[in-house]
Amino acid sequence: MVRGYFDDLLQELFISRAISFFTVLRREVGEDGGYIRMKCILLNDDILEFAEYVEVHEDGIRSETYSFHWQSADGELIKRWDNVRHHSEVDSFPDHLHLPDGQVISSPSMSLKKVLQEIEKALPIKDEI
DSSP: OHHHHHHHHHHHHHHOSSEEEEEEEEEEEOSSEEEEEEEEEETTSOEEEEEEEEEEETTEEEEEEEEEEEEOTTSOEEEEEEOOTTOTTSTTTTOEEEOTTSOEEEOOOOOHHHHHHHHHHHSOOOOOO
16 A cells, blocks of 8 residues: 555656656655655756655555655755644644745645646746647
């Protein structure tokens, strides 16, 4: 079950028009849960690093913790979505978004698919003919 979930994440990266290269930095799969950490190079040389810890529940796989860190090629933060429980002041606690100016604001719970959609909207990606 966890292996299939992680394979689906890899498929999202394969089909994304924003990703030029990615590598798995760590992947641990167990019967009750798993952890994956990846680094992606975007078409404009920005970097997306993400990590997700998931657990198996009766109703399926549940993301317990995640972090999606998008930065420019020169290391400047663009956005970081995560659900680390350290910003109880935001309405969407524990989910939140870090901005380049240091602000932390509310954010819906994020997934790799949602993050890739945000990136694809922001990057000047040309349609293939």
